[in-house]
Amino acid sequence: MxxxxxxxxxxxxxxxxxxxxxxxxxxxxxxxxxxxxxxxxxxxxxxxxxxxxxxxxxxxxxxxxxxxxxxxxxxxxxxxxxxxxxxxxxxxxxxxxxxxxxxxxxVYQLLGGAVRDRILTYTHTTGRDIAELKESVAEKLEAGFRAIRVQSGVPGLNRVYGVNDRGGAYEPAQRSAVAPEEDWDSDLYLKTAPAMLEEIRAHVGPDIKLLHDVHHRLTPIQAARLGKAIEHVGLFWLEDVTPGENQEILHLVRQHTTVPLAIGEVFNTIWDVKDFILTQSIDFIRTCVMHAGGLSHVRKIFDLGDLYGIQGAPHGPSDVSPITMAASMQLGLAQRNFGIQEYMGYPDLAKDVFTTSYTFADGYFTLGDAPGLGVDFDEEAAKKYPYEAAYLPYARRLDGTVADW
Structure with a gap:
């Protein structure tokens, strides 16, 4: 019936x-x-x-x-x-x-069954300076992660993307009636980032996968300069080096560096990202399993990428719920060219509302055999936590103009 x-x-x-x-x-x-x-x-x-x-x-x-x-x-x-x-x-x-x-x-059984046994994941590390960043890296390595995104403060800037100005874990959205403001200056960043990445590579050795996110802040030629400067660091990827609306601009970056490039978390359909894929301008496509229309559509994006040697790596911050994270992992088990899953983690209170079946060990997530997506939602517990206004921050350059966030 x-x-x-x-x-x-x-x-x-x-x-x-x-x-x-x-x-x-x-x-x-x-x-x-x-x-x-x-x-x-x-x-x-x-x-x-x-x-x-x-x-x-x-x-x-x-x-x-x-x-x-x-x-x-x-x-x-x-x-x-x-x-x-x-x-x-x-x-x-x-x-x-x-x-x-x-x-x-x-769900992964409905997508053709598993093509792998576990899903490689990376998490975030952050520090206001390199010493604090090393502490964050050590904490995540101790927890079992073997792929980590590294972000640090920039001398001369008070608040920058990826760094909590009070120390500790970074949460982009802040409880506020207005959007918080951060600082940005590309020249100061370009003086700092290569040395930071070199020092962290020396600190963790050659086997840990390192990732770094520029978060759309550079012009194409600035991004090309950065890529050339850090080739020897051996990054797993360099993410969102420029705003991606003009997809042709990554051609210039690609001409000047062999550092793997990742982009796509702010795009929502296959039509938004097809030129990145067809021109082989990137190595990882980062469309989110929920923000890009669900499993039905993201599978098509990743299948197109597979034709060109591009791997799927879905966006997975704390601002997608454990339901989306579970869906990403279901896809990860079934999708041949699935490369890595971002996992930023969740507030402790979220465990009161969401119950998940995926588990983490030694740098990988594994899924059980729970039917469906494998997530339960407690409606009664959810009632204890009413909506509170929260905004992502935005950035201004030192001359006062608004920068891309």
């Missing part, structure tokens, strides 16, 4: 930070969970879902996942963008969760 969607609800909760969760229930009583968190714009995507998408879902066949995706994308005149695609992604994840639970198997 065909299962139909009988209800769909949007739940906003804030156990340490804000999350937008979609609950879909079928006529057989099967519950599917989806994530629709867009950091700093949570209420916009929640409204899009509740006011415009949920009414379209009631009565639809729950197992027609691809048809539902095409309907939500193609039937609306206004396409693409993070709010629309995160909403579609939430529906897609929930329907895959339902499909797996209905059949009693984890």
């Amino acid at each position: 065909t299962q139909r969607i009988t209800s769909a609800d949007v739940i906003i909760t804030s156990p340490g930070r804000n999350y937008v969760t979609l609950k879909i229930v079928t006529s057989d009583g099967v519950v599917g969970w989806g994530d629709a968190t867009v950091n700093g714009r949570e209420l916009a995507v929640a409204s899009y879902l509740a006011d415009h998408v949920v009414p379209l879902l009631i009565g639809r066949e729950a197992d027609r996942i691809e048809d539902t995706w095409q309907f939500l994308y193609r039937s609306a005149y206004w396409r693409r963008g993070p709010v629309t695609m995160a909403a579609i992604g939430a529906v897609d994840l929930a329907l895959w969760d339902i499909k797996g639970k209905s059949l009693g198997v984890p």
Whole structure:
């Protein structure tokens, strides 16, 4: 008997930070969970879902996942963008969760089964100076990570991307009625970053995978200079060296360095990233499994990348919920060219609301055999944590102009 969607609800909760969760229930009583968190714009995507998408879902066949995706994308005149695609992604994840639970198997079995036994992951390390960064690196190595992203302060700048100015772990979104302001100066950064990366490489040795994120701050020629300057460091990747809207600009960077390049976390469809892939301008495509329309669409992006030797590496910060993280790992087990999974971790309070089945050891995540995505959501616990306004910071250059964030 065909299962139909009988209800769909949007739940906003804030156990340490804000999350937008979609609950879909079928006529057989099967519950599917989806994530629709867009950091700093949570209420916009929640409204899009509740006011415009949920009414379209009631009565639809729950197992027609691809048809539902095409309907939500193609039937609306206004396409693409993070709010629309995160909403579609939430529906897609929930329907895959339902499909797996209905059949009693984890989602990766529905994607063709496992092609690997475990999923390589990296985490974040940060320090206001190199000494503090080394302490952070040591902590993560002790925890078992063997791939780490390194970010440090820049002398002459008070607050910069990736660094908590109070010390400790970095959380981009801050509880605030206004967006916090950071500093930026590309010349100061370019004087600091190569030496920092050289020192950290010497500190950890040749076997640890090192990653670094520029976060869209450089011009193409500045990015090319940086890539040339750090080739000997042996980075696993250099991420988001320039804003990616003009996809041709990475050609210049590619001409001047062999450092692997990663980009894509702010892009939401295959049409947004296809030129990066077709011109082989990058080595890793970083579209988020939820922000880019769910498993149904991100699989297509990664499959296109596979034709050109480009690996998938989904965005995985603390501002996507454990539901998206679980979906990324389900894809990671089944996708041949899946390269690595970002894992920033979650606030302790999030464990009150989300229960996960994935486990970490020796630098890798493994998945159990829980059906569906393998994540449970406690609705009663979620009620204890009401939404609180929070904004991502923005940056100004030393002359006062707004920089790309």
